[in-house]
Amino acid sequence: MILLAQLSDTHFDLHEHNAERVEAVMAYLADLPRRPDAILVTGDITDTGRPGQYEQARTALLADVEVRFMPGNHDDRAALREVLLREPPTTGPLNQVLRLPDVTVALLDSTVPGHSGGELSAETLAWLADVLRDTPAGDAVLIALHHPPLPMYSTVVDPIRLINPEPLESVVAADERIVGVISGHMHAMGTTLFGGRPLVVAPSVASLIGGVWEVARPGEVPIDYGPDPSILLHVIEDRRLTTIVRTVPMGGRIAVQPS
Numbered sequence: 238m239i240l241l242a243q244l245s246d247t248h249f250d251l252h253e254h255n256a257e258r259v260e261a262v263m264a265y266l267a268d269l270p271r272r273p274d275a276i277l278v279t280g281d282i283t284d285t286g287r288p289g290q291y292e293q294a295r296t297a298l299l300a301d302v303e304v305r306f307m308p309g310n311h312d313d314r315a316a317l318r319e320v321l322l323r324e325p326p327t328t329g330p331l332n333q334v335l336r337l338p339d340v341t342v343a344l345l346d347s348t349v350p351g352h353s354g355g356e357l358s359a360e361t362l363a364w365l366a367d368v369l370r371d372t373p374a375g376d377a378v379l380i381a382l383h384h385p386p387l388p389m390y391s392t393v394v395d396p397i398r399l400i401n402p403e404p405l406e407s408v409v410a411a412d413e414r415i416v417g418v419i420s421g422h423m424h425a426m427g428t429t430l431f432g433g434r435p436l437v438v439a440p441s442v443a444s445l446i447g448g449v450w451e452v453a454r455p456g457e458v459p460i461d462y463g464p465d466p467s468i469l470l471h472v473i474e475d476r477r478l479t480t481i482v483r484t485v486p487m488g489g490r491i492a493v494q495p496s
């Protein structure tokens with residue numbers, strides 16, 4: 238069994254609100270009797286891509302398990318690489334592969350610098366083809382990206398989702414090793430099918446954005462900063478993806494039912 242924790246849309250902004258929420262989530266993960274094999278942060282790590290925001294993220298997201306950082310549309314590839322990854326500040330797609338026992342995670346960069354919407358470049362799709370070619374036949378494969386590839390009934394996110402999902406959907410449908418696709422960006426949890434496999438969209442640690450049914454007037458953003466932060470825990474076993482949503486109470490845990 239492989240256990241992956243997914244955090245998304247942390248939006249570090251040099252203020253304490255979002256940092257404290259991430260710190261609560263990381264404390265929860267650190268105290269688990271069965272620790273995650275890796276933590277995936279699926280984009281919008283920062284609010285505006287400033288180096289100081291990445292320094293804040295680096296401090297809050299420290300862990301003694303592997304943490305993988307993916308860019309979102311609010312991020313800056315160069316600053317992310319330089320501050321979080323300690324790499325040269327290049328601006329090309331930040332695609333990564335995570336190899337775990339019997340599980341391969343392909344992390345795709347769906348960002349388009351200067352734009353809020355997502356797109357998978359020819360370079361990224363070719364990179365994914367190479368990863369799949371080099372992945373053992375017995376591995377389960379999980380694909381991660383920031384932008385959802387399908388509409389999720391959000392007036393905020395649907396207009397800036399992945400604009401070219403068809404090539405990825407063909408890959409997912411054709412490869413029986415792929416157990417699912419995960420993303421962020423929506424600030425709410427959602428699930429559907431993509432290429433015949435589960436598509437799981439993670440909630441945001443920072444805030445919640447409501448669906449089309451919560452929009453009272455044109456242009457309204459139904460955002461709520463009050464709910465406790467939520468993360469996803471993905472279990473991959475026997476080439477099956479099981480996803481559990483976990484809300485981390487900012488007020489602490491109550492282990493005995495109140496009378």
